[in-house]
Amino acid sequence: MLRCMANNRAECLKDLDQVRDLYEEAFNEPVEADLVDSLRESGRIAVAIVAELDQEIVGHILFSPASIEGAKIKIAALGPVAVLPEYPGRRIGSELVQDGLDECLSLGYDAVIVLGDADFYSRFDFQSASEFGIEPQWDGIPDEAFMILELHTGVLEGVSGIAHYAPEFDDVMRQSAA
Numbered sequence: 001m002l003r004c005m006a007n008n009r010a011e012c013l014k015d016l017d018q019v020r021d022l023y024e025e026a027f028n029e030p031v032e033a034d035l036v037d038s039l040r041e042s043g044r045i046a047v048a049i050v051a052e053l054d055q056e057i058v059g060h061i062l063f064s065p066a067s068i069e070g071a072k073i074k075i076a077a078l079g080p081v082a083v084l085p086e087y088p089g090r091r092i093g094s095e096l097v098q099d100g101l102d103e104c105l106s107l108g109y110d111a112v113i114v115l116g117d118a119d120f121y122s123r124f125d126f127q128s129a130s131e132f133g134i135e136p137q138w139d140g141i142p143d144e145a146f147m148i149l150e151l152h153t154g155v156l157e158g159v160s161g162i163a164h165y166a167p168e169f170d171d172v173m174r175q176s177a178a
């Protein structure tokens with residue numbers, strides 16, 4: 001198996017154009033690139049990390065502040081995350097996820113939500129959020145696709161309800177439903 005040779009570091013101003021190009025290439029459309037730009041414009045970024053290889057940005061991950069209705073715990077939402085299609089399966093994505101989760105922990109977040117592939121995110125111990133009685137704010141999301149990870153064991157005890165993403169995600173969900 002190829003090992004990840006990329007170096008992960010915090011995103012900085014000089015990266016922004018390359019990060020935009022990366023999302024457009026990875027997703028083959030501008031939706032996620034626009035989402036990242038609008039979250040940045042509104043200041044709703046908790047963690048943003050780039051993976052760099054030979055001075056090229058080959059991966060990026062973003063976490064934004066989220067919430068669960070009525071709960072006093074600090075929640076981050078993972079996503080989007082992308083790796084350039086020419087570097088598949090080199091653990092670049094996995095290391096971005098792991099470093100991002102570590103950073104969320106060090107910033108005092110209690111739990112992280114994600115909407116995505118259960119096979120991929122279960123590798124990091126994400127569980128179906130419905131097991132905790134936590135649901136996404138949008139209709140029509142498959143149960144297994146909405147997941148949560150406790151960064152502190154037991155922090156979700158007694159917590160249930162609707163999870164809310166930053167408002168910028170509404171546009172994305174509208175476009176993907178259209």
Ligand SMILES: CC(C)(COP(=O)(O)OP(=O)(O)OC[C@H]1O[C@@H](n2cnc3c(N)ncnc32)[C@H](O)[C@@H]1OP(=O)(O)O)[C@@H](O)C(=O)NCCC(=O)NCCS
Nearest residue numbers: 026079080081082083088089090091092093094117119120
């Ligand atoms: C998803 C993505 C970030 C993964 O990055 P990556 O560097 O290729 O992934 P890794 O090398 O860390 O993968 C680790 C494992 O997860 C698997 N995996 C990767 N992407 C997966 C996916 N979308 N679903 C399920 N499994 C996946 C890999 O096959 C690999 O399996 P293995 O350990 O059995 O070999 C990357 O494929 C990507 O950018 N995809 C397009 C954008 C996207 O879908 N982003 C996620 C939604 S926001």
